[in-house]
Amino acid sequence: MRATFQIDNPGDVEMVLTVKMKLSDWVALQKQLPSEYPSWKLTAAISEMTMHAKQVFTPSKAVDT
Numbered sequence: 290m291r292a293t294f295q296i297d298n299p300g301d302v303e304m305v306l307t308v309k310m311k312l313s314d315w316v317a318l319q320k321q322l323p324s325e326y327p328s329w330k331l332t333a334a335i336s337e338m339t340m341h342a343k344q345v346f347t348p349s350k351a352v353d354t
Contacts, residue, residue: 312346315339 296302310318319335322328 312339312342315342 315335316339319332319339322332322335324332
């Protein structure tokens, strides 16, 4: 058997990218990304991710009452 593989519309192929970085690197990347499409979608995702990470991993402070 012989077969060939061809992608007719490569711009329509969905791809997944997994990136592992320190929280501080994510924040730095977010600041560098432009605010145009499609970068703004990535910026929004990074913003949400870093916000949740900071809530979990930032030490809380005791409040005197």
